Amino acid sequence: MSTLIRLCGIAALVISLSSPTQAQLGALTGKGDSKDSKDKDNKKDKKKPPDAKVEAKNVAKYQDVKKNAKTKYDADTDFRDDVEQAFSELMRDHGERAYQKNTQISSRIVSVREDRWRVHENLYDNLLVQDHINRIGQRLVAAESERAFAFKVIPDPTPLAETLATGTVYISTGLISLLDSEAQLAYVLAHEAGHVEKNHWHERVMLEEYQKAQSEAQAKKVAGLRLLGSISGSMLGGAAGQGVAGKLQAGFFGANALGDLGANVAALLYRPLIVDWDTVEENQADDFAFKAVLDANYDVREVPELYVTMQKVAARDVRIGLGFLGDRHRIDQRLEHARDLVANAYKQEIDAKLKNGFLSMSAEHRNLMAELKRDNGIMAYYHDMFELARANLKEAVAIRENDPAAHYYYGKVLKQIGRTDDDLKLARDEFYKAAKFDVHDENFGSHLHLAMMMTRENNVDKKIVAEELDDYVTNYARWNLMEGTLRAFPPNLDTVYEYMTLYGPPNWTPKPPILPEVYEQVNSLRSSAPPPPPQQTSPAKVQAPAETPAPNQKTTPGKTPVPNVPIPNTRKK
Numbered sequence: 001m002s003t004l005i006r007l008c009g010i011a012a013l014v015i016s017l018s019s020p021t022q023a024q025l026g027a028l029t030g031k032g033d034s035k036d037s038k039d040k041d042n043k044k045d046k047k048k049p050p051d052a053k054v055e056a057k058n059v060a061k062y063q064d065v066k067k068n069a070k071t072k073y074d075a076d077t078d079f080r081d082d083v084e085q086a087f088s089e090l091m092r093d094h095g096e097r098a099y100q101k102n103t104q105i106s107s108r109i110v111s112v113r114e115d116r117w118r119v120h121e122n123l124y125d126n127l128l129v130q131d132h133i134n135r136i137g138q139r140l141v142a143a144e145s146e147r148a149f150a151f152k153v154i155p156d157p158t159p160l161a162e163t164l165a166t167g168t169v170y171i172s173t174g175l176i177s178l179l180d181s182e183a184q185l186a187y188v189l190a191h192e193a194g195h196v197e198k199n200h201w202h203e204r205v206m207l208e209e210y211q212k213a214q215s216e217a218q219a220k221k222v223a224g225l226r227l228l229g230s231i232s233g234s235m236l237g238g239a240a241g242q243g244v245a246g247k248l249q250a251g252f253f254g255a256n257a258l259g260d261l262g263a264n265v266a267a268l269l270y271r272p273l274i275v276d277w278d279t280v281e282e283n284q285a286d287d288f289a290f291k292a293v294l295d296a297n298y299d300v301r302e303v304p305e306l307y308v309t310m311q312k313v314a315a316r317d318v319r320i321g322l323g324f325l326g327d328r329h330r331i332d333q334r335l336e337h338a339r340d341l342v343a344n345a346y347k348q349e350i351d352a353k354l355k356n357g358f359l360s361m362s363a364e365h366r367n368l369m370a371e372l373k374r375d376n377g378i379m380a381y382y383h384d385m386f387e388l389a390r391a392n393l394k395e396a397v398a399i400r401e402n403d404p405a406a407h408y409y410y411g412k413v414l415k416q417i418g419r420t421d422d423d424l425k426l427a428r429d430e431f432y433k434a435a436k437f438d439v440h441d442e443n444f445g446s447h448l449h450l451a452m453m454m455t456r457e458n459n460v461d462k463k464i465v466a467e468e469l470d471d472y473v474t475n476y477a478r479w480n481l482m483e484g485t486l487r488a489f490p491p492n493l494d495t496v497y498e499y500m501t502l503y504g505p506p507n508w509t510p511k512p513p514i515l516p517e518v519y520e521q522v523n524s525l526r527s528s529a530p531p532p533p534p535q536q537t538s539p540a541k542v543q544a545p546a547e548t549p550a551p552n553q554k555t556t557p558g559k560t561p562v563p564n565v566p567i568p569n570t571r572k573k
């Protein structure tokens with residue numbers, strides 16, 4: 001029960017920590033927004049950006065409120081204590097969100113009908129990509145920064161980025177898959193880090209507390225309404241607290257409409273935490289990002305291009321444009337701001353850097369993007385985000401010609417949405433490549449789809465169709481029988497196969513554990529248990545690594561290596 005209350009508290013807090021929309025500014029300043037809303041009513045469908053003058057005025061008012069809050073924070077000890085307590089609660093809640101993502105299953109292999117693929121959850125389960133993104137992020141933060149940052153990739157085809165008060169920056173595979181270069185990626189990461197570096201979460205909490213203090217009774221009433229709104233919103237599985245609220249989006253893993261209240265509130269933790277930062281905060285983060293990206297020697301002239309890409313993509317699919325982009329009509333403003341920074345404020349610095357040249361895209365980055373775009377393309381395909389799926393998978397096969405899964409899903413998306421004979425021919429060719437490169441006989445669906453498409457062709461070679469159908473059935477059966485055994489291996493076995501083609505012996509196959517040997521090892525561990533570690537000051541449960549024999553002894557020097565007993569044939573001869 002206490003968890004429930006605490007979680008409701010998060011919902012209310014996060015939702016009420018919203019951007020200074022016009023309505024809120026009205027509430028904050030005691031003045032209405034009738035003029036602007038009338039304007040809006042007149043041009044309902046045009047979705048024109050709010051009048052620049054009105055917005056500038058509102059921003060100024062909002063900054064006044066912020067300034068007053070800061071003054072109160074500096075002068076009033078009680079108020080400061082309230083803010084610090086609320087902030088530490090927020091930190092705990094964000095820590096909880098991070099914990100959920102860090103400790104839940106990250107990936108598993110599934111097969112549904114003729115498809116077999118790896119599902120990613122919570123965190124994108126690709127170590128090299130995670131490391132690569134984190135490294136780019138760490139290079140952007142000043143070495144002397146007092147904060148610690150972590151840059152992590154979440155598996156979600158919707159382009160979004162979010163920042164926790166803990167210093168964690170999440171960026172979705174969907175967003176990364178749309179970025180054309182390392183420079184653009186660096187910019188998004190730096191922008192999100194900027195919200196942390198500039199202490200925006202703390203600022204939000206301070207404003208919230210200030211609002212409460214200013215009008216205790218009214219705030220209580222409003223908070224109560226918001227709380228109700230957030231719960232009913234989450235029960236409907238919709239985006240909780242749209243409008244006035246901070247757009248805590250339901251996202252793809254949103255609450256189940258039929259679940260119980262506890263489950264729904266818990267589901268809030270799994271949702272992307274999307275906050276509309278205010279214009280000033282966004283500009284601060286943009287400016288921080290510009291400088292950071294330039295200091296790290298990335299070509300900031302690519303940043304406006306990023307907004308142009310986002311504009312195009314957002315226009316095609318309403319699901320795109322969440323998170324990093326914030327409000328849709330702000331994309332234009334941010335594009336203009338970025339162009340302005342390139343042309344004016346940073347012009348000299350850019351010209352100076354140009355003399356030595358900017359960092360160009362590394363081969364490593366390109367190669368890792370092939371994996372990420374394939375995986376995101378598959379996710380997008382299953383979300384019926386066809387355009388994104390097609391674009392991602394097209395790029396994935398262009399970078400890595402011999403990836404059977406990328407060819408397979410590219411074929412599937414082309415076959416699904418293709419209209420012309422050329423589309424279908426292309427789909428067929430993709431299934432052909434998927435089958436050709438299926439060296440582990442695990443991409444069984446490619447043989448089925450290839451056979452199906454061949455049957456429609458004139459002068460079809462019946463023998464080949466029959467062979468492909470036979471491959472499909474045989475490989476499917478083999479996969480099903482082996483599935484149990486394969487579950488003993490890490491879910492990223494496919495990725496390891498890829499690395500083994502680069503670094504390992506040819507024809508490498510994983511070694512299944514030999515049960516009698518495992519039992520023998522367990523017994524010998526038991527008879528020679530290490531003595532308790534000396535001088536433990538706290539009752540630590542974990543023993544020092546040096547004194548703990550590795551459970552898997554096969555890599556320990558001096559031990560006889562486990563003989564290589566291949567599992568049932570998984571590759572073509």
Ligand SMILES: [Zn+2]
Pocket residue numbers: 191192195277281282285324
């Ligand atoms: Zn932002």
